[in-house]
């Protein structure tokens with residue numbers, strides 16, 4: 001796996017404290033081809049999962065404090081990479097927000113829309129990832145294939161929207177998709193070896209999906225480890241011509 005990347009390459013996972021991000025960090029650490037994994041999280045010290053991985057993979061795992069909505073912290077991350085002359089071949093933006101158990105919940109109807117809550121969802125799901133592209137694309141490895149992927153969601157597809165609702169989450173993921181597509185066009189001129197992709201993980205058993213799992217059949221609810229393996233396999237198969245695309249966990253293209 002990951003044979004499309006050079007040996008000893010560096011991967012950076014943004015949003016790694018738990019859920020799919022943590023499973024991606026663990027999978028990457030178990031891949032012989034991966035040299036170093038930079039695990040970014042709002043509170044790396046508060047993540048039991050990262051602490052467990054640090055015990056077994058000290059030396060290859062580097063934790064970085066990063067709130068994706070803080071542009072100063074994004075600049076500091078970029079400065080740190082420059083200082084260490086570290087050029088990642090793989091960057092995955094994982095962090096996303098749907099609900100917080102404290103008032104932020106997917107909207108069922110127009111009356112549920114709230115300016116500040118929508119701003120928060122857009123900040124994490126779309127604006128932060130846009131600034132991540134701004135700061136990290138120029139710092140990615142220039143030898144061989146490099147990939148900048150972001151976890152989107154099928155519900156962000158406008159063409160596939162049959163049920164309505166979930167205004168902020170749907171539209172923030174649609175914005176994320178457009179940002180990645182736009183950056184992929186600029187990358188064709190400026191960062192020619194980088195493939196950008198929006199990825200849908202499928203319904204995965206995490207805090208994010210837990211309140212909405214009741215009607216999901218068992219075989220359609222994936223474990224984080226299964227999804228991490230599938231997403232890395234999709235990333236491994238990406239070619240330059242795929243850049244700017246929107247792909248599901250099984251490699252299928254998703255309509256905009």
Ligand SMILES: NC(=O)c1ccc[n+]([C@@H]2O[C@H](COP(=O)([O-])OP(=O)(O)OC[C@H]3O[C@@H](n4cnc5c(N)ncnc54)[C@H](OP(=O)(O)O)[C@@H]3O)[C@@H](O)[C@H]2O)c1
Nearest residue numbers: 017018019020042067068095096151153203204206208209
């Ligand atoms: N689970 C699903 O069924 C599903 C389906 C489709 C798409 N997705 C997408 O997949 C991605 C991962 O979801 P998940 O299911 O793993 O969710 P999760 O278990 O709820 O984890 C969310 C992650 O995002 C981080 N995060 C939230 N706000 C942040 C911020 N401001 N800065 C940095 N990190 C922040 C959280 O960190 P803290 O621990 O600090 O809060 C946590 O690591 C999301 O983009 C989600 O939209 C998930």
